[in-house]
Amino acid sequence: xxxxxxxxxxxxxxxxxxxxxxxxxxxxxxxxxxxxxxxxxxxxxxxxxxxxxxxxxxxxxxxxxxxxxxxxxxxxxxxxxxxxxxxxxxxxxxxxxxxxxxxxxxxxxxxxxx
Amino acid sequence: xxxxxxxxxxxxxxxxxxxxxxxxxxxxxxxxxxxxxxxxxxxxxxxxxxxxxxxxxxxxxxxxxxxxxxxxxxxxxxxxxxxxxxxxxxxxxxxxxxxxxxxxxxxxxx
Numbered sequence: 001x002x003x004x005x006x007x008x009x010x011x012x013x014x015x016x017x018x019x020x021x022x023x024x025x026x027x028x029x030x031x032x033x034x035x036x037x038x039x040x041x042x043x044x045x046x047x048x049x050x051x052x053x054x055x056x057x058x059x060x061x062x063x064x065x066x067x068x069x070x071x072x073x074x075x076x077x078x079x080x081x082x083x084x085x086x087x088x089x090x091x092x093x094x095x096x097x098x099x100x101x102x103x104x105x106x107x108x109x110x111x112x113x114x
Numbered sequence: 115x116x117x118x119x120x121x122x123x124x125x126x127x128x129x130x131x132x133x134x135x136x137x138x139x140x141x142x143x144x145x146x147x148x149x150x151x152x153x154x155x156x157x158x159x160x161x162x163x164x165x166x167x168x169x170x171x172x173x174x175x176x177x178x179x180x181x182x183x184x185x186x187x188x189x190x191x192x193x194x195x196x197x198x199x200x201x202x203x204x205x206x207x208x209x210x211x212x213x214x215x216x217x218x219x220x221x222x223x224x
Contacts, residue, residue, distance in 0.1 A: 033212070042216035043158070043202065056211055090157055098210050100148055105157040 002027065004093050004106030012112045018079040021109045025072050025093030031055075032074040033103070034066060037088040046089075049074055050097035078111075086113045117141060118205050120215035129224050133190040135201050137215055140184065143208030147179055149188045150202040152217065158202055162188060193222045 005024045013019050025032050034046040045058040049068035066076040072093070078085055088110050094103040118139045127133045135149075146165050150158035164170045164177040164186070176189040186205075190197055200217040207213055 035214075043204075043214040045211050045213065056209070058211065098206065100146060100204070100206050100212050101160070101163045103160060103212075105159070108157050 004091060004104055006089075006091050006106040006109050008109060009107065010110050010112075012114065013081050014114050015081055015083060017081050018077065019081060019111060020075055020077045021089055021091075021111075023074045023076075023091030023093075023106060025074070025091075026104060029093035029095055029102075029104075030072050031094045031097045031099065032068055032072065033092045033094070034074070034076050035090045035092065036060075037090060037108075038086075043090070046076065048097065055097050081113045083113050086111060117207070117213045118203055118215040120201075120203050120218050122216060122218060124219040124221055126221045126223060127193050129193060129195060129222055131193050131222075133193045133197065133220055133222070135188040135190075135203075135218050135220065137186045137188075137203030137205075138184055139186070139203075139205045139207075139213075141205065141207040141209075141213075142181075142184065144181075144184075144205045145208070146206040147177070147186045148204040148206075148212075149175075149177060149186075150204060150214075151197075152200045152202060154199075190220075193220075195222050195224050198222050 031050045033048040048056045068074045088108045092105045149162040152158040162177040178187045202217045203215040
């Protein structure tokens with residue numbers, strides 16, 4: 001069974017640009033969560049989607065947004081990039097919402113903002 | 115106020131010893147508790163979860179939960195060099211958000 005896939009794996013952007021990251025969950029998983037990981041703040045929850053609806057959102061500015069499609073694939077978008085947005089962005093899928101015991105992480109997208 | 119706290123380490127133990135990793139949390143309504151292992155340059159992988167007070171054992175790993183003290187721990191028996199990694203404690207709070215601690219770096223010395 002294929003795992004969670006994320007594209008692209010690496011990305012370099014400049015301040016002010018916007019970026020879109022993609023996540024394909026494990027087949028059969030309907031919930032997708034996004035996290036930001038930095039050395040200073042650790043792993044922080046961004047948002048969770050289930051059945052194309054955002055179920056929960058972390059404490060991030062409105063520049064961070066996402067969506068989920070009918071096939072459970074998800075995208076997240078960051079607009080007006082700032083230097084502090086440089087991080088590893090991790091997507092995780094699970095069978096159902098809040099079912100963290102079934103959650104698997106993808107390999108991540110490493111974003112560098114110059 | 116940090117919601118999930120872990121000792122940052124590094125924690126260094128000899129091969130074959132017991133490694134003890136600790137985590138405290140602030141949300142008394144938290145429902146589920148998780149331990150993830152993250153190797154350098156890799157994504158986190160779930161190794162244990164626990165919902166009820168007491169101990170839960172899985173192979174060399176034992177998770178312990180004490181809701182009254184708001185404390186979760188992970189014991190790794192017969193530690194191996196391959197256990198060297200960062201261990202992340204995560205808590206599903208009453209707001210249904212999964213909050214992670216900053217992790218404890220464990221080094222197992224041969």
